[in-house]
Amino acid sequence: VNEKQSYFHIATTSNEFIRIHHSGSITRSIRLTITASCPMGLQYFPMDRQLCHIEIESFGYTMREIRYKWNEGPNSVGVSSEVSLPQFKVLGHRQRAMEISLTTGNYSRLACEIQFVRSMGYYLIQIYIPSGLIVVISWVSFWLNRNATPARVALGVTTVLTMTTLMSSTNAALPKISYVKSIDVYLGTCFVMVFASLLEYATVGYMAKRIQMRKQRFMAIQKIAEQKKQQQADANHPPPPPPVASDHSHGHGHGHSHTHQHTPKQQMGSRSGTMQNVPPNMGSRGCSIVGPLFQEVRFKVHDPKAHSKGGTLENTINGGRGGGQPGGGGGPPPGGPPGGGGGGPDEESAAPQHLIHPGKDINKLLGITPSDIDKYSRIV
Structure with a gap:
């Protein structure tokens, strides 16, 4: 029948x-x-x-x-x-x-x-054992250094492609049916584990890059804050004015010989900022007017986060680039202490103190480090 x-x-x-x-x-x-x-x-x-x-x-x-x-x-x-x-x-x-x-x-x-x-017997030798070994090989990347990018990427991509080929060859020998088979569950689980190991390295690399960028940004801000604090301390306690010496020659109606001593212009530059000492105001010939030293401190460091928001680290440290107005932070107000912004030395020193002592560990992202992810992956 x-x-x-x-x-x-x-x-x-x-x-x-x-x-x-x-x-x-x-x-x-x-x-x-x-x-x-x-x-x-x-x-x-x-x-x-x-x-x-x-x-x-x-x-x-x-x-x-x-x-x-x-x-x-x-x-x-x-x-x-x-x-x-x-x-x-x-x-x-x-x-x-x-x-x-x-x-x-x-x-x-x-x-x-x-x-x-x-x-x-046939499926155990041709499918189950090879796919299990491929998954174990993908776990080897957890013991490799995360800085060994070529080794870990090549290992992850190779195991993913091998699992894809094994799944295709297995389904080619079977009827094209719509429901899920037991071997599909096994091979799908193996493929997910292999793909997860590759995705784990991508996550580790991304977190390490973000942490490194944040550390570099924090160190730059800390260095600028220390320089700013040092300059504020020097401005609050200016050094004594240099002596002015003048020699008068007594002769038969000859002219007078004057010696003027001026404070030289100093510049200090670095990657994080510059510091300038403006020479004192000069009076008429033959005399020197020694006044309070005026210091201009301006820092400008490229910051990706601040740049995306339309600012730089200059706004963070110096309080913005104002036009010298009171409270603008671009320069000291008339009669104000040197190096001060719009709110005085105390308010300016609060921001550097907050940057120097952050409330969280800069070596962690979301409470974990890339090494922790590798360690937990090895345990799993």
């Missing part, structure tokens, strides 16, 4: 015989090879069990003309011990006799059910 292809053996002649017993019974034997269909459920592939049927039924004679039954009952069908299959093992079989009602009448049918179990 469920045959897909069948043929009789005819070499060297038709393989059949008829025997007539003295009791009147007739035995007819025909050698026939049948390829029958067997619907399979592959939800548990390759650890599945299949139940296949072989059904015998008359095509034209109904039960009024012919009725089939198993001659020897349960022992009518036997499986030879010499027969073996490369992918399956026969667990057992059973026979049944039934009546089938069709539109053309009622027919007698015999059915033999054979149960198979799939052998795991």
Whole structure:
């Protein structure tokens, strides 16, 4: 009934015989090879069990003309011990006799059910062990230094591509079915673990880069803050004015010889800022007017975060680049202490103190370090 292809053996002649017993019974034997269909459920592939049927039924004679039954009952069908299959093992079989009602009448049918179990040896060697080793190889990257970028990236990409090839070759040998199989769950889990190891390194590299950028920015701000604090201390306690010496020559109506001593202009430059000492105001020839020293301190450091917000570190340290107005922070107000901004030395020193002593560890991002991620990944 469920045959897909069948043929009789005819070499060297038709393989059949008829025997007539003295009791009147007739035995007819025909050698026939049948390829029958067997619907399979592959939800548990390759650890599945299949139940296949072989059904015998008359095509034209109904039960009024012919009725089939198993001659020897349960022992009518036997499986030879010499027969073996490369992918399956026969667990057992059973026979049944039934009546089938069709539109053309009622027919007698015999059915033999054979149960198979799939052998795991092939899939264990070709799929399970290689995929497990690929996952273990991907874990090796957790023990490599995170600065070894070529080694970790090459290892992660290679394992991901290998798992993709293994999954494609496995599904190519199976029917295109829509439901999930057991081997799909296993290979999908392996692929996720391999991909997660590559993603873990990307996370570690990104966190290390962010922490390094934050440390560099913090060190630059701290250095500028220390220089600013030192300049404010020097401005609050200015050094004594240099002495002015003048020699008067007494002669016969000759001119006077004057010696003027001026404070030289000093400049100090670095990557983080500059410091200038403006020379004192000069009076008329022959005399020097020594006044309070005016210091201009201006820092400008490229800061990615501040640049994205439209500012620089100059705004952070000096309180903005105002036009010298009171409270602007661009320069000292008239009559104010040197080096002061819009709010006085106390208010300016508060910002550097906050930058020098942050409230959190700059070596951590979201409470963890890249080394912690590698360590926890090795444990998992």
